[in-house]
Amino acid sequence: MSSSSTTVSSGKGRGSRLTRVSVPILGLFWLVVTTLPFIFVVMTSLKSRQETFTSPVWELPKKLNFENYIAVLHGGFWVYLRNSVFVLVLSIVLILLISSMAAYAFARLRFRLNKPLFGLVVAGMIVPIHITLIPIYLLTKNIGLYDTPFALIGPYVATALPISIFILTEFMRQIPKELEEAAKLDGCGAFGVFWKVFLPLSGPGLSTVAIYNGIGLWNEFIFAYLLTSSPANRTLPLAIWDFQGQYTANIPAILSVVTLTSLPLIIAYAFGQERIVKGMMAGALKG
């Protein structure tokens, strides 16, 4: 009896020691995997074109060379940034509004086609965007939105809706039914219940949707490349095109663009880290 309990306890001890050692090692490994590419990008963006080709890849820049950044900032960077912010903000607002309304209907309203329609929306997640490129291009051309920032908003919202509706529907299903009934007794109609009770209570779910889609749309390349052509209407991911010739590429300048493009996300994460993680966790746990 005593020997078996000793065995169990020593086994448990070994297990926890293994965990104590392996978790930090795995964490460190993951830190290296995720930060090394970024370190390489920042380091190379501070090198001159010549130095990029002559020095070893991981060698530090001989001197901090900000010429690439100056060139990028004096180019069309601010126009791209303005377009990116405009498209992102408008798309996210529309995604949140439409997906939350649809999610409320799927989560709470009783109507005949509720389940089939929800199934159809969820099935939209498996449609590869590449097969929609040509129809969307032709449609955008036909309605006269080609080469405007507005051209991107429709595809961005449409492709984000299935996952957003899915996340928010699962989130809203967790909101107690009594709150809806209390609101109805207090005089709210279906829209009142949604707007005054469900929407404010879906904060963590909405954050999750906004963050998830925000990161994807900020870096979105294919639709931006397909539906805009002039520099005045392009978004940040296309800024690298300015430094790409037919036979050559200004690699340090391109990496400066990459650094500057990712800066807003890094700053947003640094300041809102707790809220972002909480938002993602809330979605995960309550869903």
Place this chain on the structure above:
Amino acid sequence: MTSISLRNIQKTFGKDTQVIKDVNLDIADGEFCVFLGPSGCGKSTLLRMVAGIEDVTAGELRIGGIRMNEVPAAKRQVAMVFQSYALYPHMSVYENMAFGLRQAKVDKAEIDRRVREAAQILQLDPLLERMPRALSGGQRQRVAIGRAIVRSPNVFLFDEPLSNLDAALRVHMRAEISRLHKKFNHASAIYVTHDQTEAMAMADKIVLLRAGADMSKYGSVAQIGTPMDLYHRPSNRFVAEFLGSPRMNFLSATIEGCNENGLKLQLMSGETLDVPFLDRGIEAGTKLTLGIRPEHMYPVSANAPDCRLTRPVRQVERFGEYSYVYLNGDSSDTLIAKVSGDCYVNSSEAMSLGFDPQNCHVFDEEGLALPRIGSGSSNK
């Protein structure tokens, strides 16, 4: 006019899951009515139908004499206190209480006056700016009641509002709700509970509901009456068994005969007993059930003239003021007697018990109570 009338109310979920059958009920102006029953008997569903958050499958519901079947919840002038309180987590106590009035577009100054008045009655004044998450269970419950009060409804609906509170707070809030209802006596109240103590303590009228096969056979309502009516004159075995703690003892018996003083019964164990009940034409030899509440039994000596039963004691539970004595029943059942705490008896000893035949209940094979002789005048 805040009377409530339910006529032939039915509720079916899906195609054939009936949860409420043939409910006929009148609740008078200012009356405090309690829906009592076991889990699954449909008491909350019935309340929700009155509230308007559940449709009435068939029958007619009237509040203040006006048909309400098709009237939306918001326009029925009812306020409901939920089991889970259902406070809006993103609003302060003040906003929670003011929400309904804001929806009704009541003047801002009037909203403020009503909220502060209700807060004062419920001693919520210092908590008005707090969020619900910063309140204790009892405080949340008071906010939920306050939210109902500020709307000055015609009908208050309570759906097991005390079941999430600890025992001491439950007793306190029970008295508080009764006090508030008397203060707002223009409004009728329906209170749902599965706790018979709450029902007995608070109700002007109890509606005892049943579930399962009995509901399908006889309808949802087992009995309607004052708490003491249901306790002293249960109309069937279900009511007799449901009310009272510990539950009523049941002994199998057969009719030996009858005379002007009532029935002569023979218990399965051989004892005979005269009880003041009418035979309703039941023949001698018919099997009946004799019911006697534990608190109506008392210890006697074995040769005393009022000795009715002598049984071996199985177990004794002492609570100081009183004790529960568990005795072997006639079959597999256990008899329970509630005796004074001073009565010392030990397990495995035999104990003789007496009881007044006036306190007995007799049920036929269907479980329906036989009429008591002079039941029209006796009121215990």
